Amino acid sequence: MDAPSNRDLSAACIWATAMVAAVAVTDSVLLRALLGVPMVLLIPGHTLLRAIGVRTRSLPEHLAYAVGASLAAAIAGGFALNIIGFLTPLGWAIWLWAVTLGTSLVTAWRRETFDLPPWPRPTGLRPWHGAAFALAVLITTGAYALAVRDESSQQQFKYxxxxxxxxxxxxxxxxxxxxxxxxxxxxxxxxxxxxxxxxxxxxxxxxxxxxxxxxxxxxxxxxxxxxxxxxxxxxxxxxxxxxxxxxxxxxx
Incomplete structure (x- = not known):
């Protein structure tokens, strides 16, 4: 396997390790969400597809398969963590990290991988498309920031x-x-x-x-x-x- 084909796996392992470290050492909801959401929805599924050798014809197809595989890995992890009594944020982080690292090692050991599908070339984009996308991102991040702020400022009555x-x-x-x-x-x-x-x-x-x-x-x-x-x-x-x-x- 040539070096460029390994870059996505290396990045996935680094991301997974950073997520485990963030969950272990900090209670920041924002940091955990930024690192954890891609781990739940995408990264383990992507490395799993590479490990079992699933070939996709387009990037949207690959992403759809990766999301489904990630959710399947998360569901399996929920059953496993519940059995061993480790159904905690740190337990979830370690499970997703183990799936990502394990499938990446399997891919490296097999030495048989498929190139990722090419990025689609944007056609027919207009400035207002970019403005609409930027506005959607701004609204989404703003709503999430407000939710995090309200949760952190809420004080339960202690007695x-x-x-x-x-x-x-x-x-x-x-x-x-x-x-x-x-x-x-x-x-x-x-x-x-x-x-x-x-x-x-x-x-x-x-x-x-x-x-x-x-x-x-x-x-x-x-x-x-x-x-x-x-x-x-x-x-x-x-x-x-x-x-x-x-x-x-x-x-x-």
Missing amino acids: VALWMLPPANAGAARLAVGVRSAEAQTQRFDLEVTLNGQPLAIFRSLTLVPGSTWTREIPVPVLATTQKAEARLYRPEDNRLYRSVSALVPGS
Whole structure:
């Protein structure tokens, strides 16, 4: 195989490697999209066609086959990644990289390739054709940039939920206290529970990761009269009150 026939395969492998690096080291949606869309829709299919020796008569035909082959490789990758539990952005990137690199190596090993179909010669183009194409590109990229900006600027409401109530099957002699974190990062809290203003239970340095829930059941002495229980949640770094809830403990 002569050197010019390998240039497209070399470029495909370089592009695939750059995509894996981008997914591994950055969370940039724009960079991942710029490198990932061609990998999903075109590049693996192109190298796959070269590897199995499919000859096409025109560039549009080759591109159509390449898009279909790329989508087929992506679908197969979805099944494979789901089976091994690696259905993540990095898993997708590694799969597409492996397909591209593997088919490129197969093509180089076979030493039998077909020349790519020639680029079609543009005929009958007018300046307004170019202007329309440029306008379409501008609208598309502008819409995508706005979508990326809106997604990055959207702020979800972050909170910590605190509750206290008698358990369903424990009668009035026990209180259930719970804390659930929906914060963006791990937080630490101190929790104090009082009964009629007197300390009942204290929990220090509760570490809650995002999405985690902490619960406890606290025995409560039952008196003849109704008692008021209160739970207060503090931030240990400044000892400021963060949440407070109360509940009534019925008398016997």
